[in-house]
Amino acid sequence: MKPLFGNIYKDKVCLVTGHTGFKGSWLAFWLTTLGAKVIGFSLQPPTRPNHFELLNTDYISIIGDIRNKVAIDNAVIKNQPDIVFHLAAQPLVRRSYQDPVETFETNVLGVLNVFEACKKAQCVKAIINITSDKCYENKEWIWGYRETDPMGGHDPYSASKGCSEILTSSYRRSFFNPEYYGSRHNTLLASVRAGNVIGGGDWAEDRIVPDIIRAASQKACVSIRNPKAVRPWQHVLEPLSGYLTLGWKLLEGQKEYAAEWNFGPDSKSNSSVKELVKLAQTYWPVINYSEAHEAQAVHEANLLMLDCTKAAKILHWQPVWDFQQTIQKTIVWYKEYYDSHVVNSEKDLQAFINDAREKGISWSL
Ligand SMILES: NC(=O)c1ccc[n+]([C@@H]2O[C@H](COP(=O)([O-])OP(=O)(O)OC[C@H]3O[C@@H](n4cnc5c(N)ncnc54)[C@H](O)[C@@H]3O)[C@@H](O)[C@H]2O)c1
Numbered sequence: 001m002k003p004l005f006g007n008i009y010k011d012k013v014c015l016v017t018g019h020t021g022f023k024g025s026w027l028a029f030w031l032t033t034l035g036a037k038v039i040g041f042s043l044q045p046p047t048r049p050n051h052f053e054l055l056n057t058d059y060i061s062i063i064g065d066i067r068n069k070v071a072i073d074n075a076v077i078k079n080q081p082d083i084v085f086h087l088a089a090q091p092l093v094r095r096s097y098q099d100p101v102e103t104f105e106t107n108v109l110g111v112l113n114v115f116e117a118c119k120k121a122q123c124v125k126a127i128i129n130i131t132s133d134k135c136y137e138n139k140e141w142i143w144g145y146r147e148t149d150p151m152g153g154h155d156p157y158s159a160s161k162g163c164s165e166i167l168t169s170s171y172r173r174s175f176f177n178p179e180y181y182g183s184r185h186n187t188l189l190a191s192v193r194a195g196n197v198i199g200g201g202d203w204a205e206d207r208i209v210p211d212i213i214r215a216a217s218q219k220a221c222v223s224i225r226n227p228k229a230v231r232p233w234q235h236v237l238e239p240l241s242g243y244l245t246l247g248w249k250l251l252e253g254q255k256e257y258a259a260e261w262n263f264g265p266d267s268k269s270n271s272s273v274k275e276l277v278k279l280a281q282t283y284w285p286v287i288n289y290s291e292a293h294e295a296q297a298v299h300e301a302n303l304l305m306l307d308c309t310k311a312a313k314i315l316h317w318q319p320v321w322d323f324q325q326t327i328q329k330t331i332v333w334y335k336e337y338y339d340s341h342v343v344n345s346e347k348d349l350q351a352f353i354n355d356a357r358e359k360g361i362s363w364s365l
Pocket residue numbers: 017018019020021022023024041042043044045046064065066067086087088089090091106110130131132133194195196197198204
């Protein structure tokens with residue numbers, strides 16, 4: 001059987017910031033299975049329990065703060081990464097209202113520190129900055145956002161991700177310009193925008209799946225806010241397969257890929273919070289919910305979808321699991337964790353790869 005992603009990650013040094021978090025822990029784990037030498041750089045895990053400690057994967061884990069320029073400089077200089085996946089962030093909308101300064105410092109100045117460290121070190125061949133679908137100026141319309149749509153953001157988190165994108169675009173034009181790749185510098189810089197990511201191993205506050213799981217594990221009823229809000233739900237392995245596909249092209253020096261990319265589900269997975277919870281109940285009947293009516297609710301986006309035509313046509317990337325499979329894998333992961341103390345991440349990754357191969361998706365062949 002052919003190796004994944006053209007075998008590009010074998011023996012590559014991959015720096016993953018945010019490796020103690022939900023998405024970063026899955027990405028670092030997947031990279032180790034591809035034969036990469038993984039270096040993680042993050043604060044301590046943001047929750048307890050957390051997927052990073054449950055996986056207990058063997059790689060170098062540096063506990064540090066991306067707001068500390070010296071710390072990230074040292075991590076890059078000492079480890080000489082080939083590629084940097086930058087995921088470390090303050091990723092929560094509600095917390096961004098409580099602490100906008102922490103959010104902007106982490107999500108904007110932190111990105112600047114990572115770019116500067118890479119610029120100085122000169123060993124980094126590729127940087128992928130993980131932002132969010134919330135970077136777009138949200139018009140609450142029925143169409144998916146394209147990569148060329150304007151940046152924006154009402155709440156501080158969304159605005160910080162819009163800023164992070166503008167910063168990426170500036171660094172790509174000013175310091176990592178693809179036109180001068182191989183002559184003035186050796187780094188290709190891209191950014192990636194994904195939607196609401198779910199899957200086993202997330203216990204973050206104020207996110208719908210962790211909220212219903214926390215309640216279900218105590219046989220309690222969860223109150224769901226914004227039941228009608230429509231989101232592009234996708235399993236965590238979907239955007240990660242996109243980031244790894246993009247990293248493959250950048251590591252090969254294909255400079256036309258140094259750009260911005262959406263990685264979202266197909267349009268049928270754009271479902272409401274209520275539809276998600278009702279489907280989740282079918283896999284774990286102890287899930288019980290009521291609809292919240294908050295008089296003082298802070299503003300959050302209601303309708304937000306991505307147009308992923310660019311990734312489909314140019315990267316030949318496409319989602320593997322549909323909405324029903326995504327919810328099933330996610331809920332069963334937690335059910336087995338709480339019922340039998342089993343961590344099914346390796347099993348889910350293998351199932352995802354097998355299903356990608358069956359669908360003929362390019363990175364898996
Ligand atoms: N989960 C989603 O649905 C989703 C959707 C779109 C984008 N994203 C983005 O993906 C990335 C990962 O999100 P996640 O869901 O895994 O979040 P998470 O909260 O689980 O993980 C965040 C990680 O960042 C680290 N971190 C936070 N502040 C830091 C700092 N100052 N210095 C060093 N490390 C720091 C944390 O320790 C943790 O490892 C974020 O950039 C987030 O904005 C997530």
